Amino acid sequence: MKQSEGIRFYPEKNLPRDENSAVKYTLLGLLVILISLVVSTLSSLITYQLALREFTAQQTLQNSTRREENTKTGTDSGPIFIAGSDDLAVRNLKEVQNITEFVHTLEHELEARVNASLLGNEMKIERYVESKIKDRVEQIGSNTASSQCNLTSEKVKALLDLQGLLESKVQLLRELNRTRVDSLFASKVLSSVAVNRINSYFEDRNIVPKQITLLYRGSQQGFSAKSFHAKCDNRGPTLVVVRSKADNDNPRGQVFGGYTTAEWQMQHANKIGSKDDFLFSLEWKEALSIQQTGNAIKTAEHMGPQFGVNPELKLGHECHKETSENSLSKLGSKSATFQTPSSGETSFVRGPTGYFVCDEYEVYSVRL
Incomplete structure (x- = not known):
């Protein structure tokens, strides 16, 4: 009996002819998704930039209008609106200048008081600084209320930080005076x-x-x-x-x-x-x-x-x-x-x- 011829398999020849096409289609799909994401991101950025430009223009117009009104009424407080400062969005530049002047004045007064004391009675100096800062906070609060501006956290923080800075200076002056005697x-x-x-x-x-x-x-x-x-x-x-x-x-x-x-x-x-x-x-x-x-x-x-x-x-x-x-x-x-x-x-x-x-x-x- 003649042995029947077996079936021979050629795997490489039995694969689908369009395999390369499938891979290409997959890569193309991924590329399309990536391009979509890029386009979406660029669109969002463009929208944000346009909105920011419009917002800035509005704020500039408001500031210009407010300055004109202040100039007419003689109350040039010069408030500037800053984006991203939440509910405390107003910083009064004139008040910041006043704070700077206050700091310099207080430093001079403090240095005079310490130099007038051989030891620079530390508790007395601390009470003096605290009272001056408290008075200044109340004064700024009154001034900003009259100019329809909020007392910003930056100003309050600057004044509170001032006490620590001046107390450090007191300690240095105290040590200096101690060396003098x-x-x-x-x-x-x-x-x-x-x-x-x-x-x-x-x-x-x-x-x-x-x-x-x-x-x-x-x-x-x-x-x-x-x-x-x-x-x-x-x-x-x-x-x-x-x-x-x-x-x-x-x-x-x-x-x-x-x-x-x-x-x-x-x-x-x-x-x-x-x-x-x-x-x-x-x-x-x-x-x-x-x-x-x-x-x-x-x-x-x-x-x-x-x-x-x-x-x-x-x-x-x-x-x-x-x-x-x-x-x-x-x-x-x-x-x-x-x-x-x-x-x-x-x-x-x-x-x-x-x-x-x-x-x-x-x-x-x-x-x-």
């Missing part, structure tokens, strides 16, 4: 509380020291009149601080002193001071202002610093010795150069005589 903080007589007290005396008199420098310290230079004059004569305004030795009437000693614009010299003379001269004691809140500027200080070769003619405060030669009775304080007489304490005290030290022994005293140059 480093020697006071190194005092053997004054605590930081005492420095604050003396600072308040300067502030009350609008005295702004640029530099305070230690000239003389008794325990280092020897307490002699000669050493005092060698270090302190002809040095301009000075601050003298004294601590008396403890005794039965003054168990912890007393801290007191004075400031004068007159210069120390060796010649025997009464020297003219100024209205800024004062005496002080840490026992009392207020300083004693000068009453007779012609007798602010007395100078002589044989003694240290002396304030007033009574004398209200006198430091003698070698005033640290127990045997020397040449350091004296007498307050409150009719001829007194300085005011009488409101407490009625007659001396910086307690006791019947007003004499004291000096435990330490320092003299500082105060450069104005």
